[in-house]
Amino acid sequence: MPSIFFVEPDGTEQQVDVEPGTSVMMAAQQHGIEGIVADCGGACSCATCHVYVEERLQGRFAPVGSFEDELLDTTACERLPNSRLSCQLTMSDETDGVRIEVPESQM
Ligand code: FES
Numbered sequence: 001m002p003s004i005f006f007v008e009p010d011g012t013e014q015q016v017d018v019e020p021g022t023s024v025m026m027a028a029q030q031h032g033i034e035g036i037v038a039d040c041g042g043a044c045s046c047a048t049c050h051v052y053v054e055e056r057l058q059g060r061f062a063p064v065g066s067f068e069d070e071l072l073d074t075t076a077c078e079r080l081p082n083s084r085l086s087c088q089l090t091m092s093d094e095t096d097g098v099r100i101e102v103p104e105s106q107m
Pocket of ligand 1: 025038039040041042043045046047048049085086087088
């Protein structure tokens with residue numbers, strides 16, 4: 001079962017184990033990770049599930065899609081090269097142990 005290490009803006013880290021196929025956004029919602037708002041429920045239309053993905057494993061997720069790319073330009077916190085929308089990140093054994101940084105704000 002792949003693990004995600006969520007790192008909150010204050011440095012607090014929480015490990016969450018998920019079934020393969022679970023999105024990072026859904027994992028955050030199910031485990032009470034604050035700071036991932038996910039207003040649209042994963043429909044890739046709100047940009048309030050913005051996260052920063054550990055560079056080491058960044059390439060193991062599906063690449064940024066065109067809708068996601070447009071939305072990433074509207075995030076509340078700065079877009080960085082490792083910015084992603086967490087509803088578009090599907091966990092698998094390939095991404096086991098990934099560190100996901102939660103930005104300071106989503107609005
Ligand atoms: S939950 Fe709305 S874009 Fe990801």
